Amino acid sequence: MKRLTDLGRALVELFPERHLYVRSGGAMKAFVLTTRKQLVLAGGVAAGALWMGVATAAMLVNLFSASAADREIASLKAQSERHVADRQARLDSALARLNAASGSSSDMAAEIEKRHAALALLLTDLKGSPGAAEALTPAINRALASQDASPTRRVEKVRIGQEHLLDAADTYARGRADRLRMAFRMAGLSPSSFADRTGELGGPLIESKDPRALAAVLDIDENFAARIQRAAREVGDAEALNEAVDDLPIARPTASARQSSGYGVRLDPFTRRPAYHSGLDFSGPHATPIYATGPGVVAFTGRRSGYGNVVEIDHGRGLKTRYAHLSGFNVSPGQRVGVGQRIAAMGSTGRSTGTHLHYEVWVNGRAQNPARFLKAGQYVREIR
Incomplete structure (x- = not known):
């Protein structure tokens, strides 16, 4: 309440009551400008100034936007004209050579x-x-x-x-x-x-x-x-x-097994703590056929710590694939294989909680996300 009283007092001091005397034709007229009237007049002036400012800003924005659009249209028009002129020049050149043949x-x-x-x-x-x-x-x-x-x-x-x-x-x-x-x-x-x-x-x-x-x-x-x-x-x-x-490992390693785990950080099935997973997992029945995802040479068959039974294929140009937790092998080291050739059977050897395939792709000694290669393989099949 005190603040309102102080505000009222400040407005009265700023706009005190004023008296205007206007003399016209020998007669004197007096006008009283109260504080309320002055506030109304000042508010009207302020509103008018605000409206003029907003209108001017809007006009400038529209002007600049129109200029940018005009420049873009002019650029597209010039590009189209250059293309048409180039095509016409080729045809004119052909006609000129044709006429020059006498x-x-x-x-x-x-x-x-x-x-x-x-x-x-x-x-x-x-x-x-x-x-x-x-x-x-x-x-x-x-x-x-x-x-x-x-x-x-x-x-x-x-x-x-x-x-x-x-x-x-x-x-x-x-x-x-x-x-x-x-x-x-x-x-x-x-x-x-x-x-x-x-x-x-x-x-x-x-x-x-x-x-x-x-x-x-x-x-x-x-x-x-x-x-x-x-x-x-x-x-x-x-x-x-x-x-x-055609030399890339972009085919699927299994025909129908579903993907059960992705690449990257996940909860380790044994420790239940976040851990890096360097490949994709595919779940399926025991002895599900495993196929080479690209042509290459078998570089290794045998056991590796944590992976159990493993087949590794060298595809050249720094590309390698690894197939782990296998129940058995159908290839041997040094053997050349083609894409889609059966190389092993799905199992649960090594550090595994159940029958599945762990599949990795390596490029120049570093594990990559195999899902990117599978996506590329799907894209290649579509464009062909």
């Missing part, structure tokens, strides 16, 4: 045959690749659909069809390589360290470092040679990654 049908036919031969070298490497036929068939059909009566126009459409077919091949190969790279990243591996390109196909398409040299070898224009070479490199990358992914 109407010689034999010269035009020879040039198309050379470009066709270069395309054939590229498409040979794509033969049999999953999804290649579906990706390239529309472009091939468009190239064959020309019914123009003019020989010059027909030649022009064939050349443009070759451009579209090359674009389709490049897009397909790049997409396939990117999907395979994703499989390696899902497993926590670097694609570049596993893709060995020493045995790839492609011949001069890959070996020539300079597009000008490739253009001279294939006797085609430099721009087309550069695009052929870029597509060939994507094809080579996809094939190398496809071969490398």
Whole structure:
């Protein structure tokens, strides 16, 4: 109550009663401004100032937001225009070279045959690749659909069809390589360290470092040679990654057993205290078949402390897998095994509370999460 009294006294002191005298036409008028009226007037002025401030701030925010949106739209528009201009420049260049041939049908036919031969070298490497036929068939059909009566126009459409077919091949190969790279990243591996390109196909398409040299070898224009070479490199990358992914241990070690324990820290079944678990556990009936998750060489069979009966497989490139608590073996050290080959049977040997498989994946001497490899394996099966 005292605070309210003090506040009232302070307001009276700040806005004391004031008298205004206005003289108009010889008459004097007096106006009394009480403290209440002054407070109402001051509140109105403050509210107006606040409203003006808020409105100004909102206008500035909208102005800056609109400017940012305009800049983004301008950037996207410029990018689209550059793409259209590049495509148009390619077609204009093709037409210019066509017109420069002085109407010689034999010269035009020879040039198309050379470009066709270069395309054939590229498409040979794509033969049999999953999804290649579906990706390239529309472009091939468009190239064959020309019914123009003019020989010059027909030649022009064939050349443009070759451009579209090359674009389709490049897009397909790049997409396939990117999907395979994703499989390696899902497993926590670097694609570049596993893709060995020493045995790839492609011949001069890959070996020539300079597009000008490739253009001279294939006797085609430099721009087309550069695009052929870029597509060939994507094809080579996809094939190398496809071969490398087949060497990874990404298959399931059992056909139907359920996963009963994950990788990482968990409660130890014996001590009931948190402890690091270096693999995955799969539960199943006694003697459930255990399969190799990738091709490799059996590096060890026998007993290891805590693990009981163990099979270890070396998959090369620093990759190893370990299968523990087994009831028996179907392989011996030094034996080469393939993915899905039966190597052992599930048991409960070693430090085990019941029949199950303990499965580990090692990369360069360090245990990794096997679940990442199994997820990568599922992804590879889907994209194939």
